[in-house]
Structures are given as structure tokens and as C-alpha cells.
Amino acid sequence: VFVLYVAVHGVTNKDDGNYYYLPVNFRYTSDKAVAKQAMSNEFFQENLSKIKAQKSLVLLDTCNSGAFSNIRTRGIEEKTAVARLVKATGRATLMASSRDQVALEGHKGHGVFTWSLLEAMKGKGYGADNKLTINDLADYVENTLPELTFQKYGYEQVPQRSLQGMNFPLGLR
Numbered sequence: 001v002f003v004l005y006v007a008v009h010g011v012t013n014k015d016d017g018n019y020y021y022l023p024v025n026f027r028y029t030s031d032k033a034v035a036k037q038a039m040s041n042e043f044f045q046e047n048l049s050k051i052k053a054q055k056s057l058v059l060l061d062t063c064n065s066g067a068f069s070n071i072r073t074r075g076i077e078e079k080t081a082v083a084r085l086v087k088a089t090g091r092a093t094l095m096a097s098s099r100d101q102v103a104l105e106g107h108k109g110h111g112v113f114t115w116s117l118l119e120a121m122k123g124k125g126y127g128a129d130n131k132l133t134i135n136d137l138a139d140y141v142e143n144t145l146p147e148l149t150f151q152k153y154g155y156e157q158v159p160q161r162s163l164q165g166m167n168f169p170l171g172l173r
Contacts, residue, residue, distance in 0.1 A: 001053060001055045001056070002051050002053035002055070002056040002057070003056070003057045003058075003059070003090075003170070004044075004048070004056075004057075004059065004091075005035060005059040005061070005117075006021065006058075006059065006060050006061065006062065007061040007062070007111060007114055008022060008023070008024075008062055009021070009022040009026075009062065009063065010022065010060075010062030010063050010065055011034060011038075011063070012099070013031055013034045013035060013051045013156060014031050014142045015034075015035065016035060016150055018035075018040045018041060018042065019040070019041040020034050020035070020038035020039060020040050020041070021038055021039045021062065022034070022037075022038045023037065023038065023039070025037075026038060028045065038071065048091060051082075051091075054166070055166055056057070056091040056092060057091065057092050057093075057094070057134050057166040057170070058091045058092070058094070059093075059094050059117065059138075060094070060095045060096060061096045061103055061111045061114050061117075062095075062096060062097075062103055062114045063097065063101070063102045063103045065095035065096050065097050065160070066101060071144065077102055092134055092162065092163040092164055093161065093162050093163075094117075094137070094138055094141060094160070094161050095160040095161070096111065096112075096113035096145075096157070096159055097113070097157050097158065097159065097160070098160060101157055101158065102157070103157065104149055104153055104155065104157055105167050107148070107152065110160045112145060112148060112149050112152075112157060113141065113145060113157070116140065116141045116144050116145045116148070116159075117137065117141060119140070119144070120132060120136070120140040120141065121137075121171060122136050123172070123173065124140060125137050125139070125140030125141075126171070130172060130173040131169040131171070131172055131173075132169060132170050132171040132172075133167045133168060133169050133170065134163055134167055134168060134170060135163055135167045137170060138161045138163055141157055141159050141161075142161060145157055145158075145159050146158050146159075167171060
């Protein structure tokens with residue numbers, strides 16, 4: 001089992017259109033600094049494709065995380081883009097927001113996406129079978145995140161998901 005959780009700043013570079021994850025020591029001097037100092041989605045996807053685990057989940061809590069897979073809308077184009085991501089990385093993927101959305105911070109000491117993940121793992125996302133599967137986790141986040149962000153911030157943050165392959169348990173009660 002392989003689970004990767006990433007919670008960092010993310011941006012789409014104006015110069016090359018690629019999505020980048022900004023490390024803690026990143027210092028903005030120009031858009032060129034982004035390409036030099038940050039991790040691109042291409043680098044990320046290339047390295048994820050080397051992981052040989054059969055059961056995998058990638059969790060991305062970053063602004064514009066939908067840009068990781070070039071997600072632009074909530075329609076068929078979005079589903080096709082997410083399918084490309086999963087095919088490229090071989091991973092089920094949950095993303096905090098669409099390509100054009102911020103991932104809101106400051107909810108009980110966490111980003112709202114991360115808080116939703118934690119609440120699911122604490123028990124609220126478990127199914128009747130006392131298991132928390134990746135599908136249960138995705139359902140919980142998808143059902144709680146937009147409503148919570150709208151109630152608290154007046155802004156509906158919409159998580160993105162693509163769950164392919166085996167629906168395996170992440171937790172048991």
C-alpha cells in the first residue's frame with residue numbers, strides 16, 4: 001500500500017503553463033524562479049510512476065491542485081483530465097480543488113481539505129462495515145468540503161477525485 005499526502009503551496013507558472021509545488025524555502029524573484037526552484041507536475045508524475053505498490057492513493061492539498069492534471073471544468077473535460085492523471089501515475093487521486101480554485105486554510109488548524117480527510121479517518125467516513133475505504137474517504141470529502149467551505153467562507157471549494165483500481169481499506173474499527 002502506498003499513500004502520498006502533499007500539503008504545500010501550488011501555482012501554475014505563467015511562462016510555461018506547468019503546475020508547480022513550491023517548497024518551504026522557495027523565494028519568488030520572477031516566474032523563472034518557479035521553474036528553477038519548485039517541483040513540476042511532470043517531475044512528480046514521472047517519479048510516482050516508479051512506485052510499484054498495487055494499492056495506491058495520492059492526496060493533494062494545494063491551491064489549484066486540479067491543474068496537476070489540467071482540470072478546467074466540472075464536466076466531461078474534467079473527468080477526462082483526471083483519467084489522464086491516473087493513467088500517467090497509476091494512482092487513485094484526491095485533489096483539494098479544481099485548477100482555478102484556492103485550497104482554503106485556517107479551519108481548526110488545518111486546510112479545510114486536510115480537516116475533512118482527518119474527520120473521515122477519525123470515524124465519520126467509515127462505512128457500515130466498519131472500514132474506511134478509499135471510496136468512503138472520497139465520498140466523505142466530496143460531501144462535506146464544498147458545504148463546509150460555503151458555510152464558513154461563502155466560497156464552495158470543490159474537491160476533485162479519480163478512484164481507479166482496487167477499493168482497499170485505509171482503516172478498520
